Amino acid sequence: MNDKIYLHETIQITLDNRANYFKHMTVDWAPTMKDRKQKMVGIFGVFSSTGSWPEVVNLWEYDGWSGLAASFDFETANIEAMRDPFFSEWSRKAYTLRHQGYDRILIPADFSPTIDQLIAMGRIGHRLYYHERISIRPGQAKEYLSLMEKEWLPRANELGMELLGAYRTAGRNDSEVVVIWAVRDWATYATIEEAFDSSDNVAAWHRKTDGLAVDWRREVLCAAPLAPCLTGKHLAEI
Known part of the structure; x- marks a missing residue:
């Protein structure tokens, strides 16, 4: 039984910045993950011969709907910016590395591993x-x-x-x-x-x-x- 909830992000990378985005989304993001009650499952680059490029897929894991809601509550506490101070600062650099994205919230099958x-x-x-x-x-x-x-x-x-x-x-x-x-x-x-x-x-x-x-x-x-x-x-x- 898997009672987690997942966030799936598809990210469009700007120019030749995929490796830079990989680092920014892992090393630079890691300090805030505890506050957001999230774990990363993986961050992936789409292999260019099989799909859109340059594109990145992020997959995050949360402790059920309540864990996801707690993360969203933390992120949106500033109702004007709709993002917390860390996210705002992190995004300033992120916007030089990626320009568009599309997110899905995913519900796992019971047999899907954490x-x-x-x-x-x-x-x-x-x-x-x-x-x-x-x-x-x-x-x-x-x-x-x-x-x-x-x-x-x-x-x-x-x-x-x-x-x-x-x-x-x-x-x-x-x-x-x-x-x-x-x-x-x-x-x-x-x-x-x-x-x-x-x-x-x-x-x-x-x-x-x-x-x-x-x-x-x-x-x-x-x-x-x-x-x-x-x-x-x-x-x-x-």
């Missing part, structure tokens, strides 16, 4: 990740995730895809699922891609979800050097 569980089971240090955003028939995201756990998760594991997280997007008509898979290396990636094109097991999964999954998009992410899902250490420990 960052502490990922570290404890040693599911860290992967070279790449699949980042899937799946459009679901309205009202059926829970059904998709339940089916995924029973039908697709074992087959995906056999292919070399290890689950980092499976979520449904809040604030929508239960119509979007976000799934992130860890892939150990690029050789495994090649095997998986071949299977997506020709495997009977993959084809069977797609048939099973036909009409339930309306559309989906898969791109490859690479974790930033200090991402906890890569290092096995929380930012507070760096």
Whole structure:
């Protein structure tokens, strides 16, 4: 059972500043995370050959809705700026590194691991990740995730895809699922891609979800050097 809540951020980077943003979002942000009651799961760069670039994805974990609300309460205490003093100062530099973003609040499936569980089971240090955003028939995201756990998760594991997280997007008509898979290396990636094109097991999964999954998009992410899902250490420990 995973009772956490997650914040998923898609960030558009300005010019050649992805590495600078990685540092600003980890080393420079770490001192304020305790006040915000948050943990970082990962910070990733979208691999340019598979999606938009230069783009970064951040994934944060909170202690349920109350933890997320406490973080938002801290952030918005200044009603004029809608951000606390640390965030305001941090943002001055951030605006030179990134220019736009889009956020989602995510609710995890029961079988989706927390960052502490990922570290404890040693599911860290992967070279790449699949980042899937799946459009679901309205009202059926829970059904998709339940089916995924029973039908697709074992087959995906056999292919070399290890689950980092499976979520449904809040604030929508239960119509979007976000799934992130860890892939150990690029050789495994090649095997998986071949299977997506020709495997009977993959084809069977797609048939099973036909009409339930309306559309989906898969791109490859690479974790930033200090991402906890890569290092096995929380930012507070760096």
